[in-house]
Every structure is written in C-alpha cells, then in structure tokens.
Amino acid sequence: MKIILAGSSHWHAGMHLDAARAAGGEIIGVWDEDQQHAKMFARSNSLRSIDRFDDVLAAGAGVILLMGHPRSVPGRARRIIEAGIPLILEKPAASSTEILSELLELTRQRNAFVSVPFPNRFGPAVIAFRKLQRQGRAGAIAYGHFRIVNGPPERYAEDGVPWMVDPGIGGGGALRNLGIHGIDAALDLAAGTLRLRTSYIGNRIHNSPVEDHALLVLEDEAGAIFTVEAGYTFASMRPGGDFEWRIVSANATLIDHGDKAISATLDDGAGTELTPEPTATRYRLCMRDTFDRLARNEPATISLSDYVAAMSLIDTAYRKARE
Known part of the structure; x- marks a missing residue:
C-alpha cells in the first residue's frame, strides 16, 4: 500500500509513520505546510519530502494520511476526496462539527473511503x-x-x-x-x-x-x-x-x-x-485494518x-x- 503522510508537524506524525511501516506500507512521500519541517522529518526518517500539496495529489498514493491545523485540513480533505483518493483523516480535522458534517455529505456523494483513527x-x-x-x-x-x-x-x-x-x-x-x-x-x-x-x-x-x-x-x-x-x-x-x-x-x-x-x-x-x-502502538492495528479494508474494497471500519x-x-x- 503506497501511502503519503501529509502533515508531518502534527504531534501524531511519528506514531503514524511507525504504524504505516509496521503495517507493511510503502511511504512514498511526506508533506507539510512548513516545507522545512517536511524536509527535516523526511531526512531524519530516510523518506522523500513533497513541497506542494498539488504534488501530493498527483503522486499516485493508494491512500493519503492527512493531519494538521483544523482550519486548513477540511479544504485539503475535500480536495483528496474529490480526487478520488482514499483518505485517513486524523483528528482534530475541523474546528466544528458543522464543517465535518459538510465533509461527510461530500463523502457520501462521492462514495469515498475515509477512515478515522480511533x-x-x-x-x-x-x-x-x-x-x-x-x-x-x-x-x-x-x-x-x-x-x-x-x-x-x-x-x-x-x-x-x-x-x-x-x-x-x-x-x-x-x-x-x-x-x-x-x-x-x-x-x-x-x-x-x-x-x-x-x-x-x-x-x-x-x-x-x-x-x-x-x-x-x-x-x-x-x-x-x-x-x-x-x-x-x-x-x-x-x-x-x-x-x-x-x-x-x-x-x-x-x-x-x-x-x-x-x-x-x-x-x-x-x-x-x-x-x-x-x-x-494501537495505531499499528488501526493502520493494518485500514490497509486490509482497502485491499478488499470494503468500507472503513471507523468512518x-x-x-x-x-x-x-x-x-x-x-x-x-x-x-
């Protein structure tokens, strides 16, 4: 499973990196709003950094794990869903339930795969x-x-x-x-x-x-x-x-x-x-379950x-x- 970690400055980024590796994922890139942070995170973990979010969408990932500031995540999540790419959406993903509900409506319209780590x-x-x-x-x-x-x-x-x-x-x-x-x-x-x-x-x-x-x-x-x-x-x-x-x-x-x-x-x-x-390390189990669901073309366990x-x-x- 090819995965991109989008939002390396999130405090759970290290756990998700560990989880993706433990679940057998191929991490094809790391992105962050702060390009220097993404480069540093990528370098310290022997990964490739991606400078532009447009390139995240075009990289050919099987799933994108999105994390970051609640005011910027919803717009980027929308772009991932509209691009037809499966999404793992880390919390907090929005400042209000209303914004998340709008994202949920888009997910239903597009029959999109969105998994949330609990x-x-x-x-x-x-x-x-x-x-x-x-x-x-x-x-x-x-x-x-x-x-x-x-x-x-x-x-x-x-x-x-x-x-x-x-x-x-x-x-x-x-x-x-x-x-x-x-x-x-x-x-x-x-x-x-x-x-x-x-x-x-x-x-x-x-x-x-x-x-x-x-x-x-x-x-x-x-x-x-x-x-x-x-x-x-x-x-x-x-x-x-x-x-x-x-x-x-x-x-x-x-x-x-x-x-x-x-x-x-x-x-x-x-x-x-x-x-x-x-x-x-329960994030490893969550990630493995998400990979398995995607491989079987099944809905996310936690949506x-x-x-x-x-x-x-x-x-x-x-x-x-x-x-």
Whole structure:
C-alpha cells in the first residue's frame, strides 16, 4: 500500500509513520505546510519530502494520511476526496462539527473511503469482548468506563501546536481532544441511541482557556451506563498518563490499562491476563485494518460518520454543562 503522510508537524506524525511501516506500507512521500519541517522529518526518517500539496495529489498514493491545523485540513480533505483518493483523516480535522458534517455529505456523494483513527477500538479489552459476543458468551453490557487523563496542556506548546488550547480552533479542551476516544467507545458498544444523562466540565487545576477535566454519564436504550472521563490533570508529562478501558457485562469483566489487561468470565470461572497493547502502538492495528479494508474494497471500519457522531455528542455535553 503506497501511502503519503501529509502533515508531518502534527504531534501524531511519528506514531503514524511507525504504524504505516509496521503495517507493511510503502511511504512514498511526506508533506507539510512548513516545507522545512517536511524536509527535516523526511531526512531524519530516510523518506522523500513533497513541497506542494498539488504534488501530493498527483503522486499516485493508494491512500493519503492527512493531519494538521483544523482550519486548513477540511479544504485539503475535500480536495483528496474529490480526487478520488482514499483518505485517513486524523483528528482534530475541523474546528466544528458543522464543517465535518459538510465533509461527510461530500463523502457520501462521492462514495469515498475515509477512515478515522480511533485506535482504542483495537485494544485488548474491546477485542476480547467482541470475541465473547461472537461466541454468545458476553451477555448484556451493564457498564463501561473509559478514562484518558494525560499531562497538563502546556505539552501542546512543547509539541509546537499551541492552538490546541484555543477553543476557537480546537473546539474545546480535554473532552474534545481526549474524551472523544471514550465517546467513540461508548457509541460503538451501546445498544441503540446513547443519551447523555450528566455532563461535568471544568477547569480545576490549570489556568487554561479550555477545560482540564470532564466527566460524562451516558445511558443506552438497554439501560447500560457508560462513563467517560478525560483530563489534562495527570501530574506528569510522560506518555500514557492515567488510562482505563473497562467493560462489564452479565458474564464478563474486561479491564485495559494500556500496559496490562485482564479478562474474567463467570460461566467458566476463568480469569486471564490478556496480551497488552501499548496505547501508542494501537495505531499499528488501526493502520493494518485500514490497509486490509482497502485491499478488499470494503468500507472503513471507523468512518467519518463515526467521527461526526462523537463530535455531535460532545457538542451536546458542552451545552448541557453550560446549562
């Protein structure tokens, strides 16, 4: 699979480079709005830099991974879709849900392939739970808890993307940036419509324009409760922070902490340690799945409509918190 990494200055560019290589991709070029950054990134990784975005479109890529500033990404995504090239769209891809919805409409009109990386869909707890469901052993979901709490927002300035703490550009803070992964997990596991019951969003520690902590309580049509917690309140800048994916059903409990994961099932009294998958390397699984889908000419596992659904629910959470 020939792939171009468009947006080398995004803080996830290194993870996507690793993911593309691990998935067997042939990286045929690197591009960025900042040509010098693209050249430096390409040189340090033995890749070819591309100066003009027009040349990105003409390079013959089997898929383009687009990442960058939310105000410039939508226009470039539109050009990729109109050129008929499959797209992997990294977040944040727009400053508002409305702009993403317009892109989704174009995607539907063109029957375009657009995949969005939500790598925790490929975490060990989720994969093990889906296997139990296929075996008819999971039982109804009772509760899910999805927590991502990372270090303070100053880390974005260190990564060269200070606009992440500008609500007019990033569209919000910890909930929009980190909590969206938990929202996607709840939407993916929920039975029917997911309703927001409680929304707490605040800034308790850092003097930042965006929230540093959020806690949501959601309920699906079957009565399952999902809580989503996101924050910039972990007292360290190290990667990983405080991470937990917990799924509890009638017959199973699965817990994923990134560096450790376990599964317990009532019907056989078993308790097992699952093979862990570090959160950073889950992008490899996401990329491999995207390549496989493209090779089989199948729709993306995680699509732009999933992204829009998560963004819309976050919009509702912000409104409810204000009220």
